[in-house]
Amino acid sequence: MEQQLPAFIVGAPLLFSVIVPILGRKWRQSAFVITVATVAVSTVASALSLERVLREGTIRYYLGGWEPPVGIEWLIDEVSAFVSLVVTSVSLLVVISTRRWAEREAGDRPGVFYGLVLLLLAGLTGIVITGDLFNLFVFLEIASLAAYALVFIGGRRAMLAGFRYLIIGSIGGAFYLLGVGFIYFATGTLNMIEARQLLEEAESTRAVQVGAVFIFTGLGLKMALVPMHLWLPDAYEHAPSSVNSLIAPVMTKVAAFAMLRMFLSVFPPGYLSGTVPVADALLVLGLIGIVFGSVAAAGQTDIRRMLAYSSVSQLAFIAVGIGLGTPLALAAALLHVVNHAAMKATLFLATASVRFRVGLQRTHNLAGLGPRMPLTMGAFAVGSVAMVGIPPTAGFFSKWYMVQAGLDEGQWIVVAVVLLSSLLTAVYLFKVLEQVYLRPAKPEPSEHDGDEHSPPADSASQPVEQPAMRPVVERAREAPLDVWLPLVLLGAATVVLGVINVVIMEHVLLPGVEVS
Amino acid sequence: MIDEIAARFPYWAIAVLLVVGLYGMIGKRSLVKQVIGLSIFQSAIILFFISGSLLEGATLPILYSVHGGEHANPDDFVNPLPHVLMLTAIVVGVAITGVALSFLVSIYREFGTLDEREMLDEMRK
Numbered sequence: 001m002e003q004q005l006p007a008f009i010v011g012a013p014l015l016f017s018v019i020v021p022i023l024g025r026k027w028r029q030s031a032f033v034i035t036v037a038t039v040a041v042s043t044v045a046s047a048l049s050l051e052r053v054l055r056e057g058t059i060r061y062y063l064g065g066w067e068p069p070v071g072i073e074w075l076i077d078e079v080s081a082f083v084s085l086v087v088t089s090v091s092l093l094v095v096i097s098t099r100r101w102a103e104r105e106a107g108d109r110p111g112v113f114y115g116l117v118l119l120l121l122a123g124l125t126g127i128v129i130t131g132d133l134f135n136l137f138v139f140l141e142i143a144s145l146a147a148y149a150l151v152f153i154g155g156r157r158a159m160l161a162g163f164r165y166l167i168i169g170s171i172g173g174a175f176y177l178l179g180v181g182f183i184y185f186a187t188g189t190l191n192m193i194e195a196r197q198l199l200e201e202a203e204s205t206r207a208v209q210v211g212a213v214f215i216f217t218g219l220g221l222k223m224a225l226v227p228m229h230l231w232l233p234d235a236y237e238h239a240p241s242s243v244n245s246l247i248a249p250v251m252t253k254v255a256a257f258a259m260l261r262m263f264l265s266v267f268p269p270g271y272l273s274g275t276v277p278v279a280d281a282l283l284v285l286g287l288i289g290i291v292f293g294s295v296a297a298a299g300q301t302d303i304r305r306m307l308a309y310s311s312v313s314q315l316a317f318i319a320v321g322i323g324l325g326t327p328l329a330l331a332a333a334l335l336h337v338v339n340h341a342a343m344k345a346t347l348f349l350a351t352a353s354v355r356f357r358v359g360l361q362r363t364h365n366l367a368g369l370g371p372r373m374p375l376t377m378g379a380f381a382v383g384s385v386a387m388v389g390i391p392p393t394a395g396f397f398s399k400w401y402m403v404q405a406g407l408d409e410g411q412w413i414v415v416a417v418v419l420l421s422s423l424l425t426a427v428y429l430f431k432v433l434e435q436v437y438l439r440p441a442k443p444e445p446s447e448h449d450g451d452e453h454s455p456p457a458d459s460a461s462q463p464v465e466q467p468a469m470r471p472v473v474e475r476a477r478e479a480p481l482d483v484w485l486p487l488v489l490l491g492a493a494t495v496v497l498g499v500i501n502v503v504i505m506e507h508v509l510l511p512g513v514e515v516s
Numbered sequence: 517m518i519d520e521i522a523a524r525f526p527y528w529a530i531a532v533l534l535v536v537g538l539y540g541m542i543g544k545r546s547l548v549k550q551v552i553g554l555s556i557f558q559s560a561i562i563l564f565f566i567s568g569s570l571l572e573g574a575t576l577p578i579l580y581s582v583h584g585g586e587h588a589n590p591d592d593f594v595n596p597l598p599h600v601l602m603l604t605a606i607v608v609g610v611a612i613t614g615v616a617l618s619f620l621v622s623i624y625r626e627f628g629t630l631d632e633r634e635m636l637d638e639m640r641k
Contacts, residue, residue, distance in 0.1 A: 134601055134604070137605075137608075138604060138608065141608045141611070141612065145611060145612065145615055148615060148619075149615060152619055152622070156626060156639070157639060159619070159622060159623050159626060159627075160623070160632070160635055160636075160639075162619065163547060163616070163619050163620075163623065166612070166615065166616055166619065167541050167550055167554060167616075170554055170557075170558075170612050170616075171538070171541060171554075171557070173608075173612075174557055174558055174561055177561055177605060178534075178561050178564065181561070181564055181565050181568060181598075184568075184598070185568045190601075
C-alpha cells in the first residue's frame with residue numbers, strides 16, 4: 001500500500017474526473033461530495049508521501065513496475081512532494097469554499113464542472129511529481145485543456161479570453177515538446193535523471209542549447225513570464241469566480257515549478273550560461289516582469305485584473321530566483337511558489353466572496369466593506385500584507401531569502417528590484433485596503449465607470465451583474481460559514497507558512513535543491 | 517547553399533511549417549484559421565520527431581532471426597520510440613483541436629461571427 005502512494009496522488013483525480021460527470025448527471029449533489037473526497041484522498045496521499053520522503057529519502061516510483069529506460073518514472077523528492085501537498089490542499093479549500101458559486105456558474109451541469117476541476121488537479125499533480133520529460137508534456141496538456149474549458153464557461157467575454165488562452169497555451173506546449181525532441185535526439189533518453197547524467201558527461205552541443213531555449217520559451221508561455229503574459233489578465237478577469245480562485249493560485253505556479261524542475265533535475269548547473277545564456281535571460285525578464293506587473297496592477301480598477309497583473313509580477317519574482325541559480329535563490333523561488341499559492345488563493349477567494357455577496361468588483365466601490373464583512377476582508381487584509389512582505393507573514397521570508405541570494409551573488413539590481421516591488425505592491429493593495437476600512441460606503445456604487453463596461457448578456461451565468469439584484473454595501477452581510485472558514489484557514493496559512501519558514505527551508509526545500 | 521538545403525531537406529520543411537503555423541495563429545483574424553495554424557504547427561513537430569528517428573538503410577524494429585536474433589545490430593533498425601511518442605502527441609493534438617473547435621461552435625452561437633475584430637466590436641457595444 002505504502003509503495004503505491006504516488007499513484008493515488010494523480011490516479012484518484014484522474015479516475016474520478018471521468019466518473020463524476022457520469023454520476024453528476026443523475027445525482028446532482030453527488031458531484032461536489034465525490035470531488036471533495038477525491039481531492040482529500042490526493043491531499044492525504046501527498047502528505048503521506050512527503051512524510052515518507054523525509055524519513056527515507058527520494059521515492060522513485062516506476063509506473064506499472066517497468067523500470068526506466070523502458071518505463072516511466074515518477075520522481076518524488078522533498079520538493080515535489082511538498083509542492084504537490086500545497087497544490088492539493090489549496091485546491092481542497094478552494095473547492096469547498098466556491099461550492100455555492102460553482103453551482104450557479106456551472107449552470108445545470110455541475111458534474112461536468114467538477115470533472116474538469118479534477119482533471120485539472122490530475123494534470124497539475126502529475127506535472128509536479130513526474131520524472132519523465134515526455135510524461136510532463138502530457139500532464140501539462142491535460143492540465144491546460146481543463147483550464148481552457150474552465151475559463152471558457154465564464155460567459156460572453158470569457159469566450160474570447162479562453163480561446164486565446166488555448167492558442168497561446170498550445171503554442172507553449174508545442175514549443176516544450178519541440179525542445180524535448182532536441183534533448184531526446186542529443187541524449188537518447190527522456191528520463192530526467194538519466195538525461196542529467198548524460199548531459200553532464202557530454203559537451204554542451206548546439207542541439208541541446210536549442211532544445212533548452214525551446215523548453216524555456218514553452219514553459220515561459222505557460223507560466224506567463226513577461227513578455228509572454230498577454231493571455232493571463234484577460235483569462236483571469238473573465239473566468240468564473242470559482243475558476244479563477246482555483247487556477248490563479250496553482251496553474252501558473254505549477255508551470256513555474258516545471259521550469260524549476262528543468263534546472264534542478266535536467267540541465268546541469270552552468271550548462272545554461274555561455275553561448276545561450278538562458279539563465280541570464282530569465283533573470284532579466286524576471287526583473288522587468290516584477291516592475292512591469294506591479295506598475296500595471298497599480299493602474300487597474302477591476303480588482304480581479306489587478307490581482308492578475310500582480311500574479312504576473314510574482315511569477316517574474318520566481319523567474320528571478322531561477323535565473324540567479326544558486327541553491328538559496330532556487331529555494332527562495334520554491335518558497336515563493338508555495339507562499340504565493342496561499343496568498344493568491346486568499347485574495348482571489350475574498351474577492352469572489354465580495355462579488356457574490358455584494359456584486360462589486362471595482363476597487364473604488366469596496367469602500368466601507370471592512371466592518372460589514374469582517375472575516376472576508378480580514379483575510380483579504382492578511383493576504384495583502386503577506387503580498388507586500390511584512391513579517392511574520394509568508395511573503396516576507398521568500399523576499400528575504402531572495403535578497404540574501406542576490407547579495408551573495410553581488411547582484412545589487414536584484415536587491416533593488418525586490419525591495420521596489422514590495423513598495424509597488426503596497427501601493428496597489430493598500431489602496432484597496434484604504435477603501436475597505438477607512439472610507440465610508442458609497443450610496444450608489446456604479447460598476448460601469450469606464451472602458452471595461454460589459455453588458456450582462458448572459459444572465460444565467462452571471463446573475464450578480466444584473467443591476468436589479470445588486471444590493472448596496474450597507475446591506476452587505478458576512479459570507480456563509482462554508483465560504484469564510486476555508487478563506488480564514490488560507491489566510492491563517494499565509495501567517496503559519498511565514499512562522500515555520502525556517503523548518504520548511506531547512507528540512508524540505510534546501511535539501512531538495514542540493515540533492516539534485 | 518542548395519546542397520546544404522537538400523542535405524537537410526526535412527528540417528527545412530519543418531522550419532517552414534512551424535513558421536506557417538505560427539503566422540496562422542498570430543497573424544490571422546479568423547479564429548478558424550488560427551485553429552488551422554495550430555494544427556500545422558503541431559504536425560510540424562510530429563514530422564520533426566519522425567525525421568529525427570530516420571536511419572538510412574535501416575528496417576522495421578521487429579527482431580527476426582534473419583537479423584541475427586539476440587545479437588542483432590541496433591544500427592539496422594529504425595528507432596521506434598519517437599513513433600510511439602508521436603502517437604501520444606497526435607492524441608493530445610486531436611484533443612486540443614477538438615476543444616478548440618467546440619469553443620468555436622459556442623462562440624459562433626453567441627456572437628454570430630468567427631472574426632476576432634468583429635467579436636471585439638460586438639463586445640464594445
